[in-house]
Amino acid sequence: MAKEELLEFDGTVTEVLPDGNFRVKLDNDHEILAYAAGKMKKNRIRTIVGDRVVVEMSPYDLERGRINFRHKTGGPTPPIGSGQRRPPPGRRR
Numbered sequence: 458m459a460k461e462e463l464l465e466f467d468g469t470v471t472e473v474l475p476d477g478n479f480r481v482k483l484d485n486d487h488e489i490l491a492y493a494a495g496k497m498k499k500n501r502i503r504t505i506v507g508d509r510v511v512v513e514m515s516p517y518d519l520e521r522g523r524i525n526f527r528h529k530t531g532g533p534t535p536p537i538g539s540g541q542r543r544p545p546p547g548r549r550r
Contacts, residue, residue: 461515461516461517462516463513463514463515464513464514464515464516465511465512465513465514466483466484466485466511466512466514466522467483467484467509467510467511467512468481468482468483468484468489468509468510468511468512469481469482469507469508469509469510470504470505470506470507470508470510471488471506472506473504473505473506474490476492477492477493477498478490478491478492479491479492479493479504479510479524481510481512481522481524483512487519489512489514489519489520489521489522490520490521490522491510491512491521491522491523491524492521492522492523492524493523493524494513494523494524494525496525497524497525497527502527504524504527508527508528508530509527509528509530510524510526510527510528511524511525511526511528512524512525513525
């Protein structure tokens with residue numbers, strides 16, 4: 458168990474900043490700077506303005522946090538691109 462317990466808050470992304478940082482407005486009207494958790498980067502989970510997220514924060518620094526969950530939005534997202542793949546390069550028939 459960790460020395461200090463992390464605080465979890467719900468919020469909405471208001472601005473996307475470089476290097477995986479985000480400006481998040483929490484439900485209690487505080488504005489914080491948050492970064493994407495490693496699992497979100499690894500699994501390439503996209504976060505855009507308006508997304509509902511769960512932010513973990515340390516009790517020692519209440520101005521920064523880590524986004525560890527993005528809530529799914531209403532409908533299905535449209536696919537990026539045509540959806541068809543090219544055959545791998547190789548010999549032709």
